[in-house]
Amino acid sequence: MALTESQAKVLGIMSTLDRIExxxxxxxxxxxxxxxxxxxxxxxxxxxxxxxxxxxxxFWQITANGRSVIGRPVYREYRDHPRHAAPRYRDLPGNQSGKVRNT
Structure with missing residues (x-):
């Protein structure tokens, strides 16, 4: 079963991360x-x-099966991009507390 574009985008970004988000x-x-x-x-x-x-x-993490699926040639455009730096927790919308958490 093929991934939707949203699923491919999420899985693609997760495949480039070395942390959970x-x-x-x-x-x-x-x-x-x-x-x-x-x-x-x-x-x-x-x-x-x-x-x-x-x-x-x-927190969410990609699995080995997820890496296998996103590694298919059809999903190349979703995984072949530079790593994105996650914003800091305190910079996320809705964080009213001003708490700082390492991500």
Whole structure:
């Protein structure tokens, strides 16, 4: 089953990261809206391509199966881009607390 464009964007960005990320950070990195990113993550998780943490906030990580799928030639445009620097937690929209967390 093929990935949707949103799923491919999320999986592609995750394949370039050497860390786990939250959905809001992934949304900023992909340029997708938060609801779209969350939907893509849930669908990718049901297919075993990403895994979520049980912590709050939830962190997402690409799986070996996810790396295998995004490695296919058809998804090259979604993974062949420079690494994106994740914004700092305190710079994310909605972080009213001013807390600083290393990402």
């Amino acid at each position: 939250t959905a809001p950070v992934l949304a900023l990195m992909t340029g997708l809206g938060s609801p779209t990113t969350r939907t893509a993550l849930r669908m990718l998780e049901t297919r075993g391509l990403v895994a979520s943490s049980t912590t709050v906030p939830t």
